[in-house]
Amino acid sequence: MLLDTPVRLGVQLRPQHVQYSDLREAVLRLEEMGVDILFNWDHFFPLFGEPDGLHFESWTMLGAWAEQTERVEFGALVNCNSYRNADLQADMARTLDHISAKHGVGRFIFGTGSGWFERDYDEYGYEFGTAGSRLNDLEGGLExxxxxxxxLNPQPTRRIPIMIGGKGEQKTLRFVARHANIWHSFVAPDELPHKLSVIERWAGTEERDTGDLVVSNELARRDESVADALYDAGTRLFTLGLDGPEWDYELVRGWLRWRDAKNA
Known part of the structure; x- marks a missing residue:
């Protein structure tokens, strides 16, 4: 677990109930404000609110962000492994890496998970299967x-960071131990030590040193006392989900001040 890395703040712009122009403007403003990472999500319909409301697709949007931005890292929180052939995902990720490499090194983060939103599967013709079968598919997809x-030729400009979301101890955390550079979850501060011990046990089985693993967690609907406890438990990447079109930039500013105080 990597503790000597600076605290970073990632903002997830939920691509629902907004026009694309709202997203484009928010991306520019948040990069200028100093956010470290920008995320969207990989779904085809809104997750809450009007179920048939406005919504945009993840990967094509990330291509625009790669060209639009200069400094900020970016990715999906998280990609759904089920929706695209794994080799295609790799090629798309490599291409985003190169598009974003305006200073020689790409900025794309490959966040991924097994998928869960059944409507996406049903309406787009994917087999939903079971939680277990989707996790098995994720395992094969990561390989x-x-x-x-x-x-690939050319290869990525860097070792593209892999971010895996979830907390299941039998499969997901083993995938984290095997592949991940970043582990993302919503677990409470008092849960983190146990989950990290599970990752370490799996790391021994996988014969991998997870000393470079960054722990990530969510800030939405949490206050600074919870964030402090997450920090004390080892979290170094904090994500904040935002809804538009009235993005809460004041909330972001508050968390940027908290980040900077931690890094002072």
Missing amino acids: KVTARWDR
Whole structure:
């Protein structure tokens, strides 16, 4: 677990109930404000609010962000492994890496998970299966993605960071131990030590040193006391989900001040 890295703030712009122009403006403003990472999510319909409201697709949007931004890292929180062939995902990720490499090194983060939103599957013709089968598919997909990165020409500009979301101890945390550079969850501060111990046990099985693993957690509907406790438990990447079109920039400013105080 990486503790000597600076605290970073990622903002997830939920691509629902907004026009794309709202998202474009928010991306520019948040990068200028000093946010470290920008995320969207990988769904085809709103997750709450009007179920048939405005919504935009993840990966094509990330291509625009790669070109639009100069400094900020970006990705999906998180990509759904089920929606695209794994080798295609690898190629798309490598391409986003190169598009965003305006100073020589790409800025894309490959966040991924097994998927859960059944409507996406039903309406777009994917097999929903079971939680177990989707996790098995994620396991195979991660192996294919990392293998494909080694075979692409040109290869990625850097070792693309892999972010895995979830907390299941039998499969998900084993995938974290095997593949992840960033582990993202919503677990409470008092849960983190146990979950991290599970990751360490799986790391021993996988014969991998997870000393470079960054722990990530969510800030939405939490206050600074919870954030402090998450920090004390080892969290170094904090994400904040925002809804538009009236993005709460004052809330972001408050968390940026908290981040900077931690890094002082």
